[in-house]
Amino acid sequence: MTLTQWLLFFLVVQVLHGLGTWKLYQKAGRQAWEAFVPVYNAVVLMKIINRPWWWTVLLFVPIVNLIMFPVVWVETARSFGRNSGLDTLLAVVTLGFYIYYINYALDVHHIKDRSLHPKSAAGDWVSSILFAIVAATIVHTYFIQPFTIPTSSLEKTLLVGDFLFVSKMHYGARLPMTTVAAPMVHDTIPVAKVKSYLPYPQLPYMRLPGFQKIKQNDIVVFNWPVDTMLDMYHTDKYYYKPIDKKTNYVKRCVGLPGDSLSIKDGYVYINGKKNVLPDRSKIQFSYDIQFKGISTNEQAYDLLNRYDITDGMGLDPETQKLFVFAASDEAVSRLKNHPNVESITVRKDSLGEANSQIFPKDPGYSWNNDFFGPLYIPKAGATINLTPEVLPLYKRAITEYEGHELSVNGNQISIDGKVATTFTFTKDYYWMMGDNRHNSQDSRYWGFVPFDHVVGKPVFIWMSWANGKPRWERFFTTVGGSGKPVSYLIPAVIVGFLLFGWSTYRKKRKKA
Template identity: 55%
Template sequence: MSIDLFIYATLFFGLLNGIIYWKGFVKAGRKAWEAFVPFYNIIVQLKIIERPWWWIFLIVLPVIGNIILIVIVYEWLHVFGYRKKRYTFLSIITCYIYLIYINYKSDTKYIGRDDEVIIKNVSTWTSAVLFAVVAATMVHTYFMQPYVIPTPSLDKTLRVGEFLLVSKFHYGVRVPMTPIALPMIHDVIPGTSIRSYTDKLQLPYLRLPAFQKIKRNDIVVFSWPTDNWVEYGNESKGFIDKPIDKKSNYVKRCVGVPGDSLEVREGWVYINGKKNVLPDRAEPQFKYVVTTKGGQFNPSYMHQRYDLDPDYYGQTAANQYVFTSLTTEVAAQLKNHPNVVSIERAANGKGISEPLVFPAGNNNSWNTDYFGPIYIPEKGKTVNLNVEVLPLYKRIITEYEGHNLEVNGNQIKIDGEIATSYTFGQDYYWMMGDNRNNSLDSRSWGYVPFDHVLGKPVFIWMSYDTVEGVKPRWDRFFTTVGGSGERVSYLKYFLILLALWFGFDFFRKRKKG
């Protein structure tokens, strides 16, 4: 948002607030002009309803501010004698028109706050729920967000059925851009196709200072750049232009950072000509074709012996199977199976084009196993532009950075001006799954802009295997996502601390009794 636009918006909402409240200010013994001064008018309003001044920070927080504003409307009506909940309801559903009517009525008088009446009208249970919702929304929006792994794209690092905590502050908190939304509901209201937000009001992109930069091989949660489903996975419902912060959340490994030259050779990633070395907990997986002597693999045996989900392998002939998610280690073990004749990588050949591989049209003869090389755009850096390389950067120019693009023959125009180069306005990243032949990632939809980055997964607090019933993976409870060496579960330490706390609390209460 430009400085001019910010000033105009501030003056507009200051004027709107004054129109709504200035009569009430006067009746409460304040000056009329105080209702029209941006930010100061909110502090005065909080004094009138006898709430602390620091509530102003809650009001300006997107999403949380919606809840606080309803509380303020209720308490404003309360101090003027309109103490039934129905008056608050009428004010909200009439978009403050009823509130204006109350403020402008000649017989409306300021009578002050009565906490006993508030307690009678608003039960302790309601207050507790409101506090819990505000607190949980604060944590969810600005500190840690829960996330469930839905697909095996990062198997075995992150397993299907794992519950994560995603840090918002590592890469800088992305302030919500869609402020009018139900708290802690991302897209649609559960059990319905009704969106949980309205995009009629959109705030500019703003990110708080980061504690660290995204490093190569970090696992990152981000908003899927090309998500425009009305209802995810249901094409019949049509498509919409979703706000960035309401797009579906994906989790992948960042294998390319701004400034890198990236290439994929036989499924392996090369950065600046050198093979990318993954962390020791990462387990890349590939598609293999297994030829047997005959007979069938037992799905339960395969899952237990090799930890293979039967959904990701199938029989293509009487004695042939295709496994889409094998690590090189498991492939070597499977080769020694007495019923196996041979096992081979099922990689696409170099120069064979796949139609759904980025960029759209894919005139480069790239596929998911052989891709690139490409440049990962860095903020402030300039690239030469022509019709051959334009498909790589078209979405960046038009959708992510909001320019008008025209192509006439070999001539490229950006915002009406002939362009032979382009300077990037933000950083971009390349996200891929470790499960190389079973992952929808940047090879399909391209670069991930930094403004789409949500956070960093840091902790697995629960993990369940759902292949054969629902079985807890106890060794993965309370483990860190990052780190080196064998994964260590801190569940027993948590249970010990919990038992000590309950024991301490029990004896403390017994001593008081």
Template identity: 55%
Template sequence: MTLLQWFIFFLAVQVIHFAGTWKLYEKAGRKRWEAAVPVYNAVVLMQIINRPRWWVILLFIPVVNLIMFPVVWVQTLRAFGKRSSTDTILGIVTLGLYVYAINYNDKVTYTPEGDEERKDSTVGSLLFAIVVATIVHTYVMQPFTIPSPSLEKTLLVGDFLFVSKLHYGARTPMTPIAAPMVHDTIPFINVKSYSKWPQLPSFRFPGFEKVEKNDIVVFNWPADTVVKFRDQSRVGVRKPVDKKSNYVKRCVGTPGDVLSIKDGVVMIGSKPLQLNDRARLQHQYILTTVDGGMFDSNYLINDLKINRSDFDFDTSRNIYLFRALTGENAEILKNNPKVKTIEKRVFATDPANTDTSIFPHSKPGWTVDNMGPVYIPEEGKKVDLTNETLPFYKMIITEYEKNTLEVIGGQIVINGQPATSYTFKQNYYWMMGDNRHNSEDSRFWGFVPEDHIVGKPVFVWMSLDQNQSWGNISKKVRWERMFTTVGGDDEPVSYFKYFLAALVLWIGFSFFRKKRNAEKA
């Protein structure tokens, strides 16, 4: 949406507001022209409906303003005597057009609410509570659920997290017309929750830290599209950036790094990436037993905490295939008398083959365990463009930084001009799952742009084991994971008991305070 289009849209809103309220301004003792002056008219309206002036700020916050408009419509109706439930419903259902009706009704008089009447406005209070919750959800803290095992055993499927928007800086919504506090789909009715038009430019408030290597990060999946079937053909529908699916991975490469993977080990330059103590990397392992011996499944599942879906036994070869096994568990099994051999499975390079699923989809021999080097783009840095390097940066140039790109007779052309280099407009990151052979990550779709970063998981407030029924609640709820922090080098510690103690103290304090106040009364 261009600046001119935004100006026309803003002007249209002002005209609509003036046409539907100018007589109400006069009935409230104000001047007609005050309803026509942008921003000032909102300040005056707050005075008319007896609401604080800072509410005007909320009218200009994307997504939040979609809820504030009904709040203002309802409060305007109430200020002119329309206080019944029917009036409230009409004001919301007609998208504010009911205000037009009372604006041109000569029998309507200005009767501002008193303090007690304002408290009785249930709908208005409910709408404003939604406004506050939306602000917190959008700019401060967002709940998030771990849906896949890509970070096991660091984060588990069934972990419920709080994701901080403040650490890396809250990002303003790019899709301003959207249902509050839901992502791309409205739950239960499975309907798209947003309008692709209009789109706002990306803006991020200052944060108090930058994305660092080893950080676990929530971000919008860069490659996300909605695939529809139309006439037996696949049609990819691009989502707005802030409505792409939310992913959570570990950042293993930051802007300016040269990253490679050698036999499953992430290398930054010539040095292995140093992970923190909480990282629990998992790989595939092949285990051969002695004389066809098998493990008790309960030992693998309950004692070693290996998911049942992550191992199989081939009776014809006396072999276990572990799809996801930590190095710690591999050592335990290695020392078991039933084990003959155990080896980590590494996908070696094969120069004779090109796996097109591996980024940048054109490198012979690259695999999930052996690839690189890859330069991770840094804002303001320039890279040479050749037919060899172009596949690394094509998505950046076209999709993420909105340029046109053609290759004409071997010549790279950007925005209609021949180009031998490109300067990046933002930072990029390389994200990977700790479950290295069961994670869809940067090895498959490349870089994560900075404007796709959502926030930093900081707290696990609930954890449910998907393999246990609610009938066995003692095992269904992972009590040891409740109220644990996500970051840090030490082992996670549950603060649940301290939360319960604080809750009991608060309930007790509230009870005795009410009892004391009742005795004084």
């Protein structure tokens, strides 16, 4: 839905609200017209139902309002003496239209100073759960979101089994675009294995101001642009997902809007200069390792583990070679000197050796994992010349991300029915890659990431597990920074005990 359509929908809702409540406003000592004034009518209603004014804000927060509207319907009914379980049920299942019945068909009186305390333990429990969900949803959506690392594409910096806190505030929290969804779950409801949302209606893309722009080599969480997956592990190419419900990915941003990017022999070059990663990160490639004096997988794995090489496929008993998914230059240079290692050969593609899976997946480009580009990364406001040769690089950005219709007739390119020789971008785009260069699904396979797909910035590892065991040294460590990560687990535990003690003391003092 466009902003105009949302405005019309909002005005219709205000009229419906006014028609269904104006008599109740009068019985509460207010004026009938107050029931029809947008936003102000909600502030007045909060006074009528004896609830704080800031509840009005929650009514306009996507996802949170799905919880708040039923609460307000029930509270409105109870403010006019309709307290039974049946009244509560009718208020919810009729989507608030039960208020019309109270407004027009019943002779009710406003209870000005009614008690707001639940009349049963069950009611108290439900009330606590609802507002815990509201608070958690607000934090999850606009401040901090928990995230788990499922793959080894950023191995050495982020490990499989790391549990992160991702800041939504650094780059600006994106308002939910999907307006009808279950709170605090992504695209699928656990256990039930069904969609957690309705794809329509959709809010236009909006983002709150952030205090930082994406910088080169930042680790970024974003929605996978080409996602058509039923869930994280099951693909269905016909499965449509809204932007904010696409699978969450985490990669390193190596290319910024306006940059020219190339990959030479597996290393990234930006504007002609080799990209230098932070000292905590390590570029990794795949290798064939020839052993001597080693005949079992266990012996080979034990040797590799001692050199911090943990990704292996298995030992071939005939060739005595082990295919290793990922190893850093540093680990390989140390391993070469081991007496049980005959040779180590890196697995890299050759210059000009085309890979049909590599972006832009066009026969005119003989690019691969290790030799790629040069490629211009679009920037908002930048104009490019459009030719049939250049078009494969930017076709998806023009059609899917910028929202234009594109057609080609011979050498003639048309956009929205008009012949075009140039195109001006309205969005910023980024190039995301994993440090594990031969074992990472990244921009080399699906291209640019628009800024409206960006979720946030990982800032903190609060827990880490491997093989069913905790990695204590990674608990409460920062994602950024230089030098060896330092665990703040003990200070965090001390602060937690202090807060718990203070809370317990206050409760006892208040009770006394």
